[in-house]
Amino acid sequence: MTxxxxxxxxxxxxxxxxxxxxASMIGxxxxxxxxxxxxxxxxxxxxxxxxxxxxxxxxxxxxxLLSLAHVAGFGIGAFTVxxxxxxxxxxxxxxxxxxxxxxxxxxxxxxxxxxxxxxNAFFFALGTAALSLAVSGIAASWSLTGEVDGLQNHxxxxxxxxxxxxxxxxxxxxxxxxxxxxxxxxxMWLTSRTRFGRSLPFIREDPDMAASMGIDVVRNQALTMxxxxxxxxxxxxxxxxxxxxxxxxxxxTLEIGILMMVGAxxxxxxxxxxxxxxxxxxxxxxxxxxxFDVTSSSVSxxxxxxxxxxxxxxxxxxxxxxxxxxxxxxxxxxxxxxHHEVEPELESNxxxxxxx
Amino acid sequence: xxxxxxxxxxxxxxxxxxxGLGLFLVFNVMRVVNFAHGYFVLIGMYGLLxxxxxxxxSYLVAAMGVALFAATFGYVIERWLLEFTLHKPxxxxxxxxxxxxxxxxxxxxxxxxEPYQTIANPWPFSSVEILGVSVNSGRLMAAVISLALTxxxxxxxxxxxxxxxxxxxxQSLPGAVHVGINFPRVYRGTFAFGAAIAAIAxxxxxxxxxxxxxxxxxxxxKAFIIVVIGxxxxxxxxxLAGLILGLAEAAGxxxxxxxxxxxxxxxxxxxxxxxxxxxxxxxxxDFA
Amino acid sequence: MLEVAEVAKSFGGLxxxxxxxxxxxxxxxxxxxxxxxxxxxxxxxxxSGYLQPNAGRIQLDGEELTSRPAAKVFKMGVSRTxxxxxxxxxxxxxxxxxxxxxxxSKDFSTVNRIAEEQLRAFGLxxxxxxxxxxxxxxxxxxxxxxxxxxxxxxxxxxxxxxAGLTPAxxxxxxxxxxxxxxTGVAIVMIEHVLQAVTALADSxxxxxxxxxxxxxxxxxxxxxxxxxxxxxxxxATT
Ligand SMILES: Nc1ncnc2c1ncn2[C@@H]1O[C@H](COP(=O)(O)OP(=O)(O)O)[C@@H](O)[C@H]1O
Ligand SMILES: [Mg+2]
Numbered sequence: 001m002t003x004x005x006x007x008x009x010x011x012x013x014x015x016x017x018x019x020x021x022x023a024s025m026i027g028x029x030x031x032x033x034x035x036x037x038x039x040x041x042x043x044x045x046x047x048x049x050x051x052x053x054x055x056x057x058x059x060x061x062x063x064x065l066l067s068l069a070h071v072a073g074f075g076i077g078a079f080t081v082x083x084x085x086x087x088x089x090x091x092x093x094x095x096x097x098x099x100x101x102x103x104x105x106x107x108x109x110x111x112x113x114x115x116x117x118x119x120n121a122f123f124f125a126l127g128t129a130a131l132s133l134a135v136s137g138i139a140a141s142w143s144l145t146g147e148v149d150g151l152q153n154h155x156x157x158x159x160x161x162x163x164x165x166x167x168x169x170x171x172x173x174x175x176x177x178x179x180x181x182x183x184x185x186x187x188m189w190l191t192s193r194t195r196f197g198r199s200l201p202f203i204r205e206d207p208d209m210a211a212s213m214g215i216d217v218v219r220n221q222a223l224t225m226x227x228x229x230x231x232x233x234x235x236x237x238x239x240x241x242x243x244x245x246x247x248x249x250x251x252x253t254l255e256i257g258i259l260m261m262v263g264a265x266x267x268x269x270x271x272x273x274x275x276x277x278x279x280x281x282x283x284x285x286x287x288x289x290x291x292f293d294v295t296s297s298s299v300s301x302x303x304x305x306x307x308x309x310x311x312x313x314x315x316x317x318x319x320x321x322x323x324x325x326x327x328x329x330x331x332x333x334x335x336x337x338x339h340h341e342v343e344p345e346l347e348s349n350x351x352x353x354x355x356x
Numbered sequence: 357x358x359x360x361x362x363x364x365x366x367x368x369x370x371x372x373x374x375x376g377l378g379l380f381l382v383f384n385v386m387r388v389v390n391f392a393h394g395y396f397v398l399i400g401m402y403g404l405l406x407x408x409x410x411x412x413x414s415y416l417v418a419a420m421g422v423a424l425f426a427a428t429f430g431y432v433i434e435r436w437l438l439e440f441t442l443h444k445p446x447x448x449x450x451x452x453x454x455x456x457x458x459x460x461x462x463x464x465x466x467x468x469x470e471p472y473q474t475i476a477n478p479w480p481f482s483s484v485e486i487l488g489v490s491v492n493s494g495r496l497m498a499a500v501i502s503l504a505l506t507x508x509x510x511x512x513x514x515x516x517x518x519x520x521x522x523x524x525x526x527q528s529l530p531g532a533v534h535v536g537i538n539f540p541r542v543y544r545g546t547f548a549f550g551a552a553i554a555a556i557a558x559x560x561x562x563x564x565x566x567x568x569x570x571x572x573x574x575x576x577x578k579a580f581i582i583v584v585i586g587x588x589x590x591x592x593x594x595x596l597a598g599l600i601l602g603l604a605e606a607a608g609x610x611x612x613x614x615x616x617x618x619x620x621x622x623x624x625x626x627x628x629x630x631x632x633x634x635x636x637x638x639x640x641x642d643f644a
Numbered sequence: 645m646l647e648v649a650e651v652a653k654s655f656g657g658l659x660x661x662x663x664x665x666x667x668x669x670x671x672x673x674x675x676x677x678x679x680x681x682x683x684x685x686x687x688x689x690x691x692s693g694y695l696q697p698n699a700g701r702i703q704l705d706g707e708e709l710t711s712r713p714a715a716k717v718f719k720m721g722v723s724r725t726x727x728x729x730x731x732x733x734x735x736x737x738x739x740x741x742x743x744x745x746x747x748x749s750k751d752f753s754t755v756n757r758i759a760e761e762q763l764r765a766f767g768l769x770x771x772x773x774x775x776x777x778x779x780x781x782x783x784x785x786x787x788x789x790x791x792x793x794x795x796x797x798x799x800x801x802x803x804x805x806x807a808g809l810t811p812a813x814x815x816x817x818x819x820x821x822x823x824x825x826x827t828g829v830a831i832v833m834i835e836h837v838l839q840a841v842t843a844l845a846d847s848x849x850x851x852x853x854x855x856x857x858x859x860x861x862x863x864x865x866x867x868x869x870x871x872x873x874x875x876x877x878x879x880a881t882t
Contacts, residue, residue, distance in 0.1 A: 066447055117630045122389050125450055126580055127629045130622040133577060137619030141612070195746045195755075198739060206731050212692055213744050213791070214718035254573055255461075258454055265451060270734070297469065301462035308459035315448045316437060 012334035013327060021273075028177055032170045040169045042287045044242060047176040050279030051183065051235040053267065056260035058187060059107070059228035061269030063221055064204035066121055069110050069128035071257030072135045073103035073229035077236025078251040082151040083144060089155070092163045096237045104230030111225035115218040132254050139248035150247025153240075163241050176238055180276075183231055187272060196220060232260075259304070262311045268321025277322055282307060361606045363489040367499040369602020371557055373595040374502040375575060376582030377509060378553035380594045383583055385526045385546045388438060391453040394575030395460040396551045399426045400558020401567040402464050404475055415478035419559035423552040430551025434544050442543070443529075457572055464569040472566035479563070494563035501560055505553070510591045522546060574618070581625045645669045646691070646799050646830050651700030653686055660686050661854040664700070668799070673821060673831045675845035675862075683854040684834045685727050688801045691832070692724040693717035704799055719747065721798030725788035725805050727834075732784075733777025737768065740776065740791050747795040762790040765823075767816055782808035786817060793820070799830045806837040818843055 010018075032040045052074065059065045080099030084090035090098075110131065114124055139145040158164055165171045190197035199220055202210035207217045240246045263282065267274030286303045290296070319325055379393045403422035409415040433456065441449040479493040486496075513519035524532040525542050532539055561567075578601060586597035601621070608617030646668040653661040661683045668674035676684050689695040691702055693714040702709040709717055723744065732740075742759035749755055763769045766786055771779050776787065785805040792800050802821070806814050814837060821844055825831055835841050841848070841862065848865045850858040858865040865871050 066450065113630060119629065121447060122450060123629050125447075126389075126577075126584075127626050129577060130581075130626045130629070133574075134619040134622035134626070137615040137617075137622065140615040141619075193752055195743075195750065198743055201735055201739065202743060205734050208694065208714070209726060209732060211714040212694060212718055212724055212726075214715050214747055214795070215743070216715055253570070255458065255570075258458055261451070262455055262458070298466050301465045304462040305459045308455040308462075311455045312437060312452050312459075315452050316440070 011331075013330040016330055016334075017273075017327075025181075032173055037169070039287070040173055041242075042283060044169060044173045044176055045286075046280045046283030047173070047180055048235045048239050048242075048279075049263065049283050050276040051176065051180050051238075052232065052256075052260050053263035053275030053279040054180070054183065054187075054272070055228055055231035055235070057228075057264040057269050057272075057275040058231065059225045060261060061264055061271075061275070062191065062200045062204065063224045064121075065111065065221065065225055066125045066261065067110075067128045067225065067228075068125055068254060068257045068261065069106065069131050070229055070232045070260055071252060071254060072106060072132045073232040074236040074256060074260075075135065075139065075248070075252035076103040076106070077233030078240040078246045079139065079145055079151070080233070081237045081240045082146075082153070082246040086151060086153045086155055091161070092237075092241065093161075096234065099233040099237055100230040103233035104226040107229030108222045108226035111222040112218070115221060129254060129257070132252075132257050136248050136252040136254065139252050146247060148247070148249075150245060150250065153244035163238075169242075172238070172242055176235075179234060179238070183234070184272065184276070191272075196223070200224060255304075259307070262307055266307065266311050266314060266321055268323035268325070270320060271323040271327075274321050274323035281322075357610065359487050359489050361603065361610055363486055363491060364495075365603035365606030366599060367491065367495050367602070368606065369599035370499040370502045370506070371560060371598075372578060372582060372601050373598025374506055374560075375554055375557045376579050376586065376594045376598045377506060377591065378550035378557075379579040380583050380586065380591065381509075381513075381522070381546055381553075382550040384588055385522050386442065386543050388442070388547070389450055389453065390547075390550070391450060391576055392433075392457040392460065392572075393550070393554055393579050394577070395457040395572035396426055396430065396554035397558040397561070397575050398460065398464060398567065398569070398572045399429065399551075400555035400560075401562045401565075401571075402468060402558075403555065404559050404562045405468065405473055405567065408475055409478060410476065412478045412480060415475075415563075419556060422555045422559055426555030427548040427552040431544050431548040433551075434547035438547070439540065439543070457576065461569045461572050464572075468567075468569075471568045474564065474566050475562050477563050492564050498560035498564070502557065505556065506591075506595055509553070513591060577622070577625075581621070581628075584625070585628055645705060646832065647701075647703045648687075648691065649701045649703075651687070651690060651697045651702065653683075653690060653695065653697050659854060661690070661697075664851070664854070664856055666849045666856060666859060668830045668832050670705075670798070670830045671825060671828045672846040673825050673833055673844045675841045675848045676832055676834045676851060677836075677841065677848060678851035682851040684851055685803055687851070688724060688727075688803050688832070688834065691717075691799075692722055692801060694724075718795070721795075722801065723792035723795045723797035723799070724801040725785055725792055725803050727785075727803040733775060735776050737774050737776060737779065737787055738763065738772040740787055741794045744791045745794040747797075758794050762794045765793075766790045766820060767813075780808075782813070786813070789817065789820065793824060797829060799832070800824060802831065802833045802835070804834050804836060806835060806840050809837075811839070814840060 028043075031043050035043070056067070056070045059067050059070070077096070077099040080102060081092060081095045084095040084098060085092045110128060114127065119127060140148050145151065153164075155162065155164070158166060160171070160175075163172070163175065187197075191200065192198070199210065199215040202213060202215055203217050203220055211217050236251055239251065243250070263278040264275040267276065267278030267281075269275065282303055285306060286299055289299045289302055314321060375393075375397055378396070379390060382388050382390050382393070400419070400422045403425065404415070404418055407414075407418040407421070409418045437452055437456070438449060441452065477492075477494050479497050481493050483490050483492050484496060485491075513522060521532070521537050521542050524535065524537055525539050529539060532542075582594055582597040582601055585600065586593035586595070604621060605617060608620060648667070649665050651661060651664045652659070664683075664687065666674070676687065678684055686695065690697050691709065693709065693712050693716065696711055700710070704720060704722060707720060709720065709722065712720070738759055741762050742755050745755040745758040745762075748758060760769070763772055766789065768783070768787060768790055771783065771787070776784050779787070785807070786809070789802060789805045792802070806817055809817065818840055821831060821833065821840075825844075833840075833844065845862055847860060848858075848862050849856055850865050850868075850871050852870075858868045858871045
């Protein structure tokens with residue numbers, strides 16, 4: 001979104017943000033070649049976190065559906081690859097598509113049912129949490145999903161077709177990067193160019209008003225939830241290929257679902273960049289803590305605590321998240337020309353813009 | 357086997373009822389959706405694990421100590437993190453309490469890396485026979501004390517002026533303000549009280565229930581199940597729902613694996629949310 | 645032409661509208677006036693499908709609007725403004741108008757062009773990148789009006805769009821209402837700004853306590869005793 005708008009009419013903020021986006025793209029591309037090989041894996045995990053937060057935010061931020069069902073989509077993505085590809089030799093890309101389809105279907109059904117019964121935001125969160133816990137429990141006791149022991153990858157195919165490289169983590173890193181870029185570009189296109197995508201903020205802010213503008217609220221909510229969950233299956237599949245191991249504990253705990261939500265909110269769920277920034281941030285934080293010689297089991301615990309503390313602080317201060325705060329800072333440092341365009345005689349009864 | 361289900365189910369159900377009661381009060385009086393409630397139970401469990409009492413008197417004192425601590429903690433949380441979200445739109449409250457719970461979960465994870473610990477049974481007898489079923493003394497006493505506390509709490513809510521204030525705030529906040537009730541104080545008190553009840557339940561559980569940090573989330577959801585099924589009408593709905601949950605779990609786990617039982621319960625709960633978001637057990641009068 | 649026939653609505657036990665019938669012909673401005681709480685906004689909510697009536701029928705050019713959902717009613721050509729804008733502060737001005745333009749076209753650039761035309765016509769172009777929450781509240785209703793126009797409606801329902809505007813701004817909006825009427829749109833306008841009612845209304849419908857107590861030209865209704873008692877008298881004293 002930032003880039004598209006920047007092309008149309010540039011304010012200093014948009015110019016700076018465009019530069020940052022370009023710089024971080026270049027940084028992401030050269031990253032595996034300039035860092036220690038061990039850090040490439042960290043980069044991959046960062047991309048997975050970013051993708052997870054970003055795809056959650058399509059439903060959670062753009063339409064305001066506080067869903068805890070997304071971890072089910074993440075798990076479905078991982079287990080579909082494990083069952084179909086590792087267990088039955090189906091091509092991994094096909095398995096990813098099947099996972100997306102299944103996960104998307106769950107999203108559509110959940111959202112449709114919830115709307116059908118007029119469930120409010122709190123019961124939506126609670127109900128989707130219950131659903132995820134149920135799915136998790138089923139995965140833990142079903143032989144198909146390996147019960148508590150999980151499933152192990154014993155396939156030996158290597159290369160892009162098999163989405164598996166045994167020694168070098170770089171190719172998988174690039175696959176994740178490309179998929180993330182594709183997902184982001186697709187979402188940008190959807191939200192700025194299509195009627196469906198442009199209708200989403202109206203549904204989030206005021207469903208009644210949205211309906212009176214001809215927007216099919218229930219249908220669009222369901223489609224967004226479906227799309228969002230279908231895309232969440234992708235990082236699930238990728239992490240399965242990366243670790244070659246999937247169990248209900250590694251991909252299907254409600255905690256993961258909560259982290260997606262918290263991550264998107266920390267970054268700023270009203271923006272497209274926010275969830276990505278937060279995802280990369282937490283991976284960096286984890287790695288930074290490791291450098292401080294914290295035992296590995298504590299690392300993730302400490303990052304979760306820091307994560308939770310940050311989101312509480314952000315909400316307590318009434319802020320919108322990292323990226324909106326950054327934008328506000330830029331607007332304050334470089335007031336946009338927009339303001340001066342306003343004709344002087346009308347400016348008097350004009351409220352100051354919130355950011356000034 | 358039927359007796360086995362009945363006895364263990366009811367005993368567990370009474371404790372669930374106590375946990376649900378804390379959430380019920382907070383939910384009903386303040387309309388706060390506290391996703392950290394289950395983690396307040398963990399305060400009780402881990403608190404006692406940390407103190408590790410060795411005799412009955414020290415156990416009882418420790419239980420009261422963790423309750424007091426949880427109450428203070430709850431008070432501070434309400435005052436600093438929740439008060440500003442009350443009666444405001446948006447999801448701040450939900451996300452804050454979830455995040456608080458997560459922070460507590462991982463705090464316990466770091467502090468107590470050894471999973472599934474219990475404390476030594478503080479009660480002077482080890483087990484008794486009820487209706488031909490042998491029951492662990494910790495479980496029995498936990499149920500007995502929970503029942504006593506439940507009765508005591510309902511007496512406070514329905515028979516004292518303190519309870520009258522609670523009910524007034526629950527029924528109509530403008531009305532309560534009109535008759536001069538200091539509602540922020542009532543709110544803080546209620547939240548602290550809810551946290552203390554949860555911690556006591558935790559203290560009662562720990563002699564026979566090995567603890568793990570992820571229990572917090574399970575217990576939160578279970579407490580919500582109880583409150584949603586019990587409805588907002590009266591405390592007795594909550595108690596009944598607690599008993600139903602205890603029985604359902606006991607029955608389920610005799611036939612299938614534990615995690616599958618919870619799956620079924622969660623799915624049933626989803627159904628309840630959809631068809632009766634106002635609760636299954638509804639009485640005419642609103643919490644009066 | 646909008647035809648409202650014997651419409652009734654109550655909330656719980658409270659009867660807000662009883663037996664309301666009137667017509668609003670195409671190419672004319674029908675002003676709906678009456679004291680606060682008379683049920684005017686409720687009537688707009690019923691026509692736009694936001695609420696469903698307990699009795700009666702609402703038709704637009706012979707097509708049934710009754711018990712159609714709001715989105716469908718919009719597609720059939722009914723556009724409305726909101727008297728109270730709830731949680732719309734975050735919405736972007738340009739997007740608001742563009743979204744409504746999708747009734748006319750599915751094409752991205754056409755939709756944007758229509759939105760631009762409407763914003764310029766209403767003198768709102770300079771607000772295009774703002775959030776609704778950042779512009780003066782009175783202007784939010786003008787954006788609403790522009791939004792209604794962008795959908796090229798058959799019937800436009802304006803709920804107090806001029807409240808709080810400066811006389812100069814009222815003139816801009818009056819010109820827009822005229823221009824819109826001249827394209828053959830039926831306009832139902834709830835308005836307290838008498839300057840606007842006198843300038844625009846082809847006919848006036850007076851609502852009091854949920855019932856129509858007078859219809860006719862502005863001159864006719866202002867002569868009616870009942871109207872003076874119910875509305876003009878009270879308006880003069882308050
Ligand atoms: N959703 C509602 N629920 C209950 N009463 C309502 C509702 N909407 C409006 N009313 C009542 O209906 C009456 C008419 O309101 P309204 O149509 O807004 O009047 P007007 O727009 O003429 O000022 C008022 O008494 C108001 O309190
Ligand atoms: Mg009105």
